[in-house]
Every structure is written in C-alpha cells, then in structure tokens.
Amino acid sequence: MPVRGPRSAVTLTVALGAALAVAVVAGVALGAVYVPPADVVAALGRSLGAGSGPGGLADALVVDIRLPRVLLAALVGACLAVAGALYQAVFRNPLADPYILGVSSGAGLGVVVVIALTAGATALRPGVVPLGAFLGAVGAVALVVRLATRRGRVDGVSLLLAGVAVSYTLAAVTSFIMVLARESMASVVFWMMGGLEGASWEYVVAVAPMLAIGATVSLLVSRQLNLVLLGDERASELGLPVERLKTLLLALASLVTAAAVSVSGLVGFVGLMTPHAVRLVAGPDHRRLLPASMLAGALTMVLADLVARTVLAPVEIPVGIVTAVLGGPFFVWLLVRGERPR
Amino acid sequence: MSEASPLRFAGVDVGYDDGPVVRGADLLVGAGRVVGLVGPNGAGKSTLLRAVTGAAGILAGDVELCGDPVGSLTERQRARLVAVVPQSTAAPFAFPSFDFVEMGRHAHLPPLGGPGERDRRVVEYAMRRTDTWRLAAERVDTLSGGDLQRLVLAQALAQEPRVLLLDEPVSHLDLNHRLQILDLVRELADAGLAVLAVFHDLDLAARYSDELAVVHEGALGPAGPPRAVLTARNVSEVFGVRAVIGTDPVTGSATVTPVLRDEAVAPTRDQEVFVVGGAGHGARLLRSLALAGFRVSCGALELGDTDQAVAQAVRARHVTLPAFGSPDPAALSQTETLAASADIRVVSATPFGRGNIANLRAAVRAGDPLVLVGGMGPRRDFGDGEATALWREALDAGAVAVDDDDGALAEVARVLGGSADVPYR
Numbered sequence: 056m057p058v059r060g061p062r063s064a065v066t067l068t069v070a071l072g073a074a075l076a077v078a079v080v081a082g083v084a085l086g087a088v089y090v091p092p093a094d095v096v097a098a099l100g101r102s103l104g105a106g107s108g109p110g111g112l113a114d115a116l117v118v119d120i121r122l123p124r125v126l127l128a129a130l131v132g133a134c135l136a137v138a139g140a141l142y143q144a145v146f147r148n149p150l151a152d153p154y155i156l157g158v159s160s161g162a163g164l165g166v167v168v169v170i171a172l173t174a175g176a177t178a179l180r181p182g183v184v185p186l187g188a189f190l191g192a193v194g195a196v197a198l199v200v201r202l203a204t205r206r207g208r209v210d211g212v213s214l215l216l217a218g219v220a221v222s223y224t225l226a227a228v229t230s231f232i233m234v235l236a237r238e239s240m241a242s243v244v245f246w247m248m249g250g251l252e253g254a255s256w257e258y259v260v261a262v263a264p265m266l267a268i269g270a271t272v273s274l275l276v277s278r279q280l281n282l283v284l285l286g287d288e289r290a291s292e293l294g295l296p297v298e299r300l301k302t303l304l305l306a307l308a309s310l311v312t313a314a315a316v317s318v319s320g321l322v323g324f325v326g327l328m329t330p331h332a333v334r335l336v337a338g339p340d341h342r343r344l345l346p347a348s349m350l351a352g353a354l355t356m357v358l359a360d361l362v363a364r365t366v367l368a369p370v371e372i373p374v375g376i377v378t379a380v381l382g383g384p385f386f387v388w389l390l391v392r393g394e395r396p397r
Numbered sequence: 398m399s400e401a402s403p404l405r406f407a408g409v410d411v412g413y414d415d416g417p418v419v420r421g422a423d424l425l426v427g428a429g430r431v432v433g434l435v436g437p438n439g440a441g442k443s444t445l446l447r448a449v450t451g452a453a454g455i456l457a458g459d460v461e462l463c464g465d466p467v468g469s470l471t472e473r474q475r476a477r478l479v480a481v482v483p484q485s486t487a488a489p490f491a492f493p494s495f496d497f498v499e500m501g502r503h504a505h506l507p508p509l510g511g512p513g514e515r516d517r518r519v520v521e522y523a524m525r526r527t528d529t530w531r532l533a534a535e536r537v538d539t540l541s542g543g544d545l546q547r548l549v550l551a552q553a554l555a556q557e558p559r560v561l562l563l564d565e566p567v568s569h570l571d572l573n574h575r576l577q578i579l580d581l582v583r584e585l586a587d588a589g590l591a592v593l594a595v596f597h598d599l600d601l602a603a604r605y606s607d608e609l610a611v612v613h614e615g616a617l618g619p620a621g622p623p624r625a626v627l628t629a630r631n632v633s634e635v636f637g638v639r640a641v642i643g644t645d646p647v648t649g650s651a652t653v654t655p656v657l658r659d660e661a662v663a664p665t666r667d668q669e670v671f672v673v674g675g676a677g678h679g680a681r682l683l684r685s686l687a688l689a690g691f692r693v694s695c696g697a698l699e700l701g702d703t704d705q706a707v708a709q710a711v712r713a714r715h716v717t718l719p720a721f722g723s724p725d726p727a728a729l730s731q732t733e734t735l736a737a738s739a740d741i742r743v744v745s746a747t748p749f750g751r752g753n754i755a756n757l758r759a760a761v762r763a764g765d766p767l768v769l770v771g772g773m774g775p776r777r778d779f780g781d782g783e784a785t786a787l788w789r790e791a792l793d794a795g796a797v798a799v800d801d802d803d804g805a806l807a808e809v810a811r812v813l814g815g816s817a818d819v820p821y822r
Contacts, residue, residue: 269563275509278503279503281492282500282503285500288447288450288452288483289483289486291450291451291452291472291475292452292476292480292483293500293503293504293552294473294475294476294503294556295471295472295475296471296472296473297472338491338492339491339492340492340496342511
C-alpha cells in the first residue's frame with residue numbers, strides 16, 4: 056500500500072488554510088446581525104489602516120466584537136489540536152486529549168481558584184488567570200501520569216481511567232469552590248461549559264503568545280516527536296533523550312491547554328478529533344501533522360462557535376456543547392474501529 | 398598506541414532496581430568480530446545488551462564503547478557508536494519505509510535540523526544493503542515480519558555504528574529470512590563492524606560467530622571459539638540436555654543435536670549387535686536396534702564421525718579414535734573383542750577406508766551370523782581392495798547379503814527373534 060505522503064499533506068494544509076480564511080470571514084459576517092462579506096473585508100482593511108471611507112456601527116461590530124471572537128475561536132482550536140497531537144504522541148495513545156486526560160479540568164480548577172482568590176483585585180486577573188490555568192494543567196497531567204504508571208511504564212488503559220477519575224474529581228472541587236465563592240462566580244458558570252462569548256482583544260492578546268510558543272517549539276521538535284512513536288527504549292537507542300523530551304512536550308501541551316481553557320473553559324474533543332482526522336489524510340509524520348492539525352483545529356472551533364452563536368440566535372449555546380455533540384460519537388467511533396490504547 | 402576496542406565489558410554487574418541479573422561480566426568485542434551470547438531464557442543475555450544502551454543499569458564495573466564508559470556519553474554520542482536490532486519491533490502507524498529508516502539518522506542530525514543530502518545517501522545505502530530499497534515507498538505497517546526486521550537492520554545501519562547489538566534478531570523469522578539477515582550481519586562484521594548478538598539457536602550461533610560466550614546462572618562465561626564453548630558438557634550443564642556435538646557438513650561449523658532420553662535407549666534384551674558403520678551409514682541401524690532394546694556395539698570410530706556421535710548417543714560400546722587416526726593395537730584388540738562377543742554382526746553400506754577397515758576385518762573374522770548391507774560388494778573401497786576381498790570371503794563363508802537397512806533389521810529380527818522395526822522418519 057503506497058503512502059499518502061508529503062504531497063497530499065501539502066494539499067491538505069493549503070486547503071485547510073483557505074477554508075479557515077473563508078470560515079473567519081463567514082464567522083464575522085454571520086450572527087444576530089448579518090454583515091455582508093464585502094463589508095467585512097472592507098472593515099478589516101480599514102481597521103488595519105489599509106483603506107479609507109466611512110466606518111460606523113458595522114465596523115464596531117466587526118472589529119470590536121465579532122473579529123476578536125472569531126480569532127479567539129481559531130486560537131483556542133489550534134491550541135487544543137496541538138495539545139491533542141502532543142498527548143497522543145507522548146503517550147502513544149490514540150485516545151489521549153487534554154479533555155479526556157483531565158488536563159482541561161486541572162486548568163479549569165486553576166482558573167476558578169485564581170478568580171476566587173482575586174475577588175477583590177480583578178485588575179490582576181488577565182495576568183494571573185493563565186498562570187493559574189497552567190499550574191492546574193501541569194498538576195493534573197503529573198497526577199494522571201503518576202496514577203497510570205505501572206512498573207515504570209505508563210499503561211494505556213490506566214491512563215484513560217486515571218484521566219477520567221482526575222477529571223471528575225477536579226471538576227467536583229471546581230464546583231465546590233464555585234458554590235463557596237458564589238458572588239464572584241456568576242460569569243464563570245457559563246464559561247465552565249465552554250464558551251467564547253466573553254471574547255475580547257485582551258483575550259486574543261493573552262492566548263496568542265502562548266500558542267506561538269507551543270506551536271513553534273513543538274514544530275522545532277516535530278522530527279524528534281516521530282521517534283517517540285517508536286517507544287521509549289527504541290527512541291533512546293536511536294539517540295533521543297526521551298525523558299527530557301517528553302517532559303518538554305508535556306509542559307508545552309499543558310501550556311497550550313491552559314491558554315485555551317483560561318479563555319474558553321472546558322471545550323472537549325477538539326484535541327482528540329482534529330489530529331485524527333488530519334492523520335487519515337496527511338499521515339503520521341508530525342512535521343506535517345502538527346501544522347495541518349492546528350489549522351484543522353482552528354477551523355473546527357470557528358465553525359463550532361458559529362453554530363453555537365447562530366443555531367438558537369439570539370440565544371447562544373456554549374461552544375463546548377457543540378464540540379461534545381460532534382466529539383462524543385467520534386470517540387465511540389474510534390473505539391468501535393479498534394483504536395486501542397497501547 | 399592501539400585503538401580502544403569497540404565494546405568492552407570490564408567486571409560489570411548489570412541489572413535493574415531489584416538487583417543484578419549478571420555479575421562480573423568481562424567481554425571484549427573487537428572490530429570485525431561476531432561474538433554470540435547463548436544461554437537459557439531469562440539468564441540475562443538481553444540485559445547485557447541493554448546495559449550498553451542504558452536501558453538496563455550498570456551496577457558495578459564499566460561498559461566501554463570505543464574506550465569511553467557508556468555512562469559518560471549522551472544518548473546522541475552513544476547512538477553514533479552503537480546500534481541495536483531488537484527481537485521485534487512494533488510497527489508504528491503508517492510511516493513510509495524510507496522515513497522509518499531515516500529515523501536512524503537522528504543522532505547525526507543537528508538538534509533542530511532535518512536530514513540533508515548525505516543523510517539521504519546513507520539511508521539509501523543502508524536500504525540497498527538490506528535489500529529493502531524496493532520497499533522505500535511502502536508503509537511500514539504493511540510489511541511482512543522478515544521485511545520489517547531487515548528494515549530495522551537498515552535503520553540501525555543508518556546510524557553508521559561501530560558496534561551492532563542483535564537481540565535474537567531472527568528468532569521469529571522463517572528459515573530463509575534468518576539466513577539472509579545473518580549472512581548480511583556476517584558480511585558487515587567482515588567489513589569491520591563489531592557485533593554482539595544474542596542467539597536462541599545454538600547451530601546458528603556456532604555458524605555465524607567468531608566467538609561464543611555462555612550466560613548462565615548470573616554469570617558470563619569466557620568467550621571462545623564455538624567448538625570450544627559448545628561442548629557436550631557445557632550444553633548439558635547450561636541447558637540440562639544431553640547433546641551430541643557434530644559438524645555441519647556444508648559449513649563445517651559445530652552443530653548441537655539434543656539426543657534421546659536415557660530411558661529410551663536403555664537395553665531391554667541381552668543380545669548384542671555389532672554394527673560396522675562410518676560416515677553416518679550405520680546411524681540408522683544403531684538407532685533402530687537401540688530403540689528396539691538390543692545392546693549395540695561398534696568398532697573403532699573417529700571422533701567427529703556422525704556414527705561416532707550416534708554411537709555415543711545410543712550408548713553403543715565403541716572405541717573412539719582421534720579424528721583421521723588409525724586404530725592402534727589396543728583399539729584393534731578391543732574392536733576384535735566387541736565383534737566376537739556380539740550375537741550378530743551387521744556391516745552397513747559404508748565406504749571403507751583406513752579408519753574403519755579394521756571393523757570390517759573384525760566382523761568378518763568373528764564369523765556367522767553376519768549380515769552385509771549393499772549386496773554383492775562394499776559400496777566403495779578406499780583401501781587396497783581389502784574391503785572387497787573381505788566382503789567376498791564373508792559371502793563365501795555364508796554371510797547374508799541384504800539390499801538395505803530394512804533388510805538388515807529384518808534379518809537381525811529373524812536370527813535373534815523379536816522385532817527391530819522402529820520407524821525412521
């Protein structure tokens with residue numbers, strides 16, 4: 056059987072990039088108020104100082120409200136896809152994903168703890184919320200790995216069970232804190248279900264550098280990531296410092312998960328689905344899988360958010376519900392198809 | 398100053414957290430040499446290999462690669478010196494074979510860079526060498542076990558190592574693939590690679606190794622030429638099996654044949670049959686008669702002769718001569734005694750020469766009953782016609798001539814009673 060190689064991967068990446076551009080424009084155009092695509096493009100041009108002419112209400116809607124939201128959706132989707140691809144490689148487990156491993160719950164707990172502690176100092180939040188999310192994510196993944204380690208080796212099934220257990224426990228702790236600190240949590244409830252309605256340029260600016268770090272470093276080590284797939288011992292025989300690399304990769308995955316969770320709450324399954332779908336076309340090579348997965352994750356989130364905003368307009372549903380509706384069946388399909396953790 | 402040897406174990410204890418598996422191992426693997434490790438399962442052969450790559454602990458002593466203790470090398474430095482072919486490989490996802498082999502270049506690539514033109518040439522060379530170049534575009538997870546193992550060897554060669562470690566690399570492969578891979582390993586060694594290989598199969602170990610060492614009861618025995626290490630005594634001590642050490646007729650390497658259980662060859666009858674054999678022609682008669690319960694004896698047999706090995710295995714009384722030796726007077730008189738004391742004598746269809754003509758002489762002199770296999774004359778006579786003359790003399794004196802071993806066994810059964818009809822596959 057011939058390999059679907061670089062060429063189909065390049066085609067896929069270009070197609071995903073184009074689709075993402077279209078989806079961004081559509082995401083900005085569609086909503087409670089329709090803005091024609093031509094006006095969207097014109098408004099974007101004006102906001103970049105490239106055009107001239109009258110602005111007005113449409114520009115405010117496009118530039119201040121819709122655009123940051125769509126961009127944030129794209130960034131979150133890319134973060135989750137990178138995280139999913141990294142976890143799947145490090146654990147050599149096709150079912151790994153930040154949501155299933157409980158990392159998202161850990162980040163969520165971190166966020167809630169920070170919000171509860173900064174009830175009187177809300178000005179601090181933009182800086183410390185992502186930090187809290189990151190610490191929560193790292194703590195959760197460390198706990199899950201520890202629980203799943205059997206005789207020095209991370210067992211595939213135990214990993215998923217530990218992920219589920221940690222996820223539920225941390226979610227319960229999170230809920231408990233939310234009940235205790237009810238006053239400061241009003242806005243958090245909706246966020247916990249996974250939503251982007253709080254989107255702003257501030258959030259975009261907070262997430263973008265974290266994604267940039269995560270994406271850049273993981274792309275730099277994408278060739279090494281392929282060796283990790285061979286198993287720890289073989290990778291070491293081929294000259295890879297496996298433990299150091301895995302620690303780095305888990306830290307990166309936790310960073311981008313934290314970035315996503317701190318602005319959009321618990322959005323499940325994007326990290327599971329997109330690397331899988333991309334792998335079917337682009338193959339397993341991370342040098343091509345990672346960039347294509349980022350684009351696919353961004354595209355998925357932009358479209359899911361569009362559905363969340365428009366399906367019951369003017370009422371919004373949390374985007375996490377949309378991704379779960381898609382992702383739950385996908386997870387079952389993977390199980391039925393025989394994708395088993397190793 | 399002589400160059401440091403590629404791989405050296407110096408008083409090494411290897412093992413894991415729960416203690417050493419092998420203690421005090423000393424071993425030298427020189428460039429161009431294949432050193433084989435043999436021993437029962439679980440003796441620690443693989444642990445010795447894994448200590449070289451850091452997968453097993455070095456609890457005492459030093460393992461040195463080209464003069465440097467492995468503990469002082471980074472993964473990268475180490476992977477440029479030593480490559481491993483494991484017992485089996487989990488084929489990962491759907492990589493093309495070329496990319497899979499290219500992973501072997503990792504230790505030679507800049508940390509954040511990709512493979513260049515030279516790397517691709519090395520990969521192509523490794524794949525051509527292992528006859529996997531034609532598979533370059535195929536997906537690894539669609540290959541057969543033999544192809545995959547050759548691909549793993551190509552991956553190891555792409556590391557351009559000085560030392561190659563093989564951990565039972567062919568145990569689960571078909572015979573043809575085994576020989577292909579080991580022939581290639583032998584060629585690579587002849588070109589200067591130092592090879593340390595764990596063997597499951599003792600015959601293959603003897604055939605492909607310059608030296609063998611036995612791993613047994615937590616210790617690594619001294620390395621030596623296969624024939625010096627694979628003695629019947631060592632095999633019996635290490636594997637708990639009585640074995641006959643023979644010689645492969647084609648390669649000349651030592652062969653190890655586990656023999657019949659003692660109780661299977663315990664005589665159940667008093668009658669003794671004297672068999673004149675040589676070069677394996679008496680083997681079937683000896684085995685069948687022994688399994689039928691007769692006592693068996695032979696004359697003088699050279700050490701290393703197949704019939705000597707069989708005689709030993711079935712506990713036939715015989716006189717062992719040094720290889721290519723002629724019987725001395727003591728051996729001659731012993732042979733005459735054995736021939737005369739037997740109840741019947743059978744001459745197999747063996748060629749006669751200096752080594753075994755005395756047996757024929759003794760058998761003919763001892764007289765009836767005498768059975769000659771091969772009809773009216775000896776199959777080949779490398780003497781001065783003495784065998785032919787003796788044959789004629791025997792026939793004149795009333796010996797029974799039969800066509801083949803079956804006929805001889807039937808004749809023995811007719812004369813002595815009972816049956817000597819033992820299936821021979």
